[in-house]
Amino acid sequence: MKKAITRFAPSPTGYIHIGNLRSAIYPYLTAQQTGGKMILRIEDTDRERYVEGATELIEDTLKWVGLDWDEGPLVGGPSEPYFQSERRDIYMKWVQKLLDSGRAYADPTPPEKIDEYRRECNAAKKPFLYRNYRPENPPKWEPGMPIRFKSEPKSYDWHDEVMGDMHTGPEVCDDIILIKRDGYPTYNFAHIVDDAEMGITHVMRGVEYLPSTPNYLALYEAFGLDRPLLVSLPHILAPSGNKKLGKRDGAKSVTEYRSDGVLPEAMLNYLACLGWNDGTEKEIYTKDELIKAFSLDRIQNSGARYDETKLLWMNGQWIRRIFDEQGARALYDRTVNFWPEEAASYPEDYRVKVLSIIYDRLKTMSDLRTMTTYFFTDPEINVDTIINNKFLKKISESEIEDLLKKTISELTNLKEWNEESIQDALNKLLSDTNRKPAELFSLIRIAVSFAPFSPALNLTLDVLGRETTLARLNAVARAI
RNA sequence: GGUUCCGUCGUCUAGUGGUCUAGGACGUCUGGUUCUCAUCCAGAAAAUCGCGGGUUCGACUCCCGCCGGAAUCACCA
Numbered sequence: 001m002k003k004a005i006t007r008f009a010p011s012p013t014g015y016i017h018i019g020n021l022r023s024a025i026y027p028y029l030t031a032q033q034t035g036g037k038m039i040l041r042i043e044d045t046d047r048e049r050y051v052e053g054a055t056e057l058i059e060d061t062l063k064w065v066g067l068d069w070d071e072g073p074l075v076g077g078p079s080e081p082y083f084q085s086e087r088r089d090i091y092m093k094w095v096q097k098l099l100d101s102g103r104a105y106a107d108p109t110p111p112e113k114i115d116e117y118r119r120e121c122n123a124a125k126k127p128f129l130y131r132n133y134r135p136e137n138p139p140k141w142e143p144g145m146p147i148r149f150k151s152e153p154k155s156y157d158w159h160d161e162v163m164g165d166m167h168t169g170p171e172v173c174d175d176i177i178l179i180k181r182d183g184y185p186t187y188n189f190a191h192i193v194d195d196a197e198m199g200i201t202h203v204m205r206g207v208e209y210l211p212s213t214p215n216y217l218a219l220y221e222a223f224g225l226d227r228p229l230l231v232s233l234p235h236i237l238a239p240s241g242n243k244k245l246g247k248r249d250g251a252k253s254v255t256e257y258r259s260d261g262v263l264p265e266a267m268l269n270y271l272a273c274l275g276w277n278d279g280t281e282k283e284i285y286t287k288d289e290l291i292k293a294f295s296l297d298r299i300q301n302s303g304a305r306y307d308e309t310k311l312l313w314m315n316g317q318w319i320r321r322i323f324d325e326q327g328a329r330a331l332y333d334r335t336v337n338f339w340p341e342e343a344a345s346y347p348e349d350y351r352v353k354v355l356s357i358i359y360d361r362l363k364t365m366s367d368l369r370t371m372t373t374y375f376f377t378d379p380e381i382n383v384d385t386i387i388n389n390k391f392l393k394k395i396s397e398s399e400i401e402d403l404l405k406k407t408i409s410e411l412t413n414l415k416e417w418n419e420e421s422i423q424d425a426l427n428k429l430l431s432d433t434n435r436k437p438a439e440l441f442s443l444i445r446i447a448v449s450f451a452p453f454s455p456a457l458n459l460t461l462d463v464l465g466r467e468t469t470l471a472r473l474n475a476v477a478r479a480i
Numbered sequence: 481g482g483u484u485c486c487g488u489c490g491u492c493u494a495g496u497g498g499u500c501u502a503g504g505a506c507g508u509c510u511g512g513u514u515c516u517c518a519u520c521c522a523g524a525a526a527a528u529c530g531c532g533g534g535u536u537c538g539a540c541u542c543c544c545g546c547c548g549g550a551a552u553c554a555c556c557a
Binding site: 009010011013043045046048049107111114118122125126127128129146148163164166167168169171172174177179180181182184186187188191205206207208209210211212213214232234235237239242243244273274275277279280281283300301302303304305306307309310313314316320358359360361362363371389391426427430436437438439440441442443444445446449451452453454455456457 | 481482483484485486487491492493494495503504505506507514515516517518519520549550551552553554555556557
């Protein structure tokens, strides 16, 4: 397979949502699969939307998901610089070629005049084409004046790897702006120059660029450039309605999911499979499996709705997979920032133990904060919780006290404290007291945790330790 | 309005003329795993394949029309 040079070219506007990230995944997979390269290029030509620190956020997010770029900020490369704002002399050099060949012109028309033309067309229900208003004798260019492409109305045919064979008529070709009044290039122009200079073979971007493709094709022609492979990526749709996903829809940023404890593996897996599948029934993919299985022509050509529930399900799958395949310690290493405050004073080994009995209940790592508090702090005793429990309602308070006392003495006399010995003791208690598991186990579980749920009772007691278990049982016995 | 794209369970999707009385996954519901919650396992409900015409012995799959949805028409990317 021919080596693909792809690029991810975001604008540093400060917020990376699910959709932004996905458009980095496909170029990455394509490059990896063919043994090529992915270039990271920062498209910061819009000075008004530029946000300080946004570039770092992009870099950080890509690294977190494991989408390493081969050329670009931080790593450098032969086509430096990788910030468009630092490449202005390059764009001027290229635009000069067009000026010289008569394929571009300086436009002295004031913006207000252009708005007027546009309004006229709208009123007449006609498409607004600037080439119909082209100034007759454009002046020599000087700074402060925009430069426009001199288009030729013609039909175009091309192939899009996702959308298939495309055709448009001459009515879409227009005199697009190449260099803005402020001297910065437009996206429309800059990306053509950069892609050519950087040797990009696959131009992968959102479908919103599909309608302007003929103008890009015209530019390739004017420069005598070979067309790269064009790949339009469908949008991700918001959870409700039919609009593409944006911040307005409450779309969480990738950063937020990260701090909620979504694993990068799950994020990558979910996003790669949103609108793509390899035709098999496989759902869980590692990065390497994705690289192997990926193919552009299996990308869906309609928009896919974003479903957070499925992301969270997948995250749970990954949490369990890491635990099962790499062990408790490996999973623990991913949890450092997610424990309740009080956990800090407990040894690491203890936290690993807690994790290994609770991990299969986690949807996100941040669940740890709410689900494990009783392992680190004595719960507040609330006798009503016991008395009103559906299994304990029918048992009198004195009987409950008696059950607790029997449990305490049985556990006190245990020779060893481990999951098996505790289970044996619990079973013995069951037959001695002639109680149902629902009654005895509920009582002990509540007395020791006062939590809405906990792992299997013997495991919970084992991790809590004999001392804590007995202390809590005694405290409850006294309170009743 | 012009241009372009899209249309299979609620959602993500499989499906390239017969094997589809349409398969998988998420979600939902039911049952099982000594208590709870979850995991796991088993099972259920859920798609007149947008609609209407053709072509064909036969269409979700090919053709035409319609309807619906989306993108775009910036000195934003």
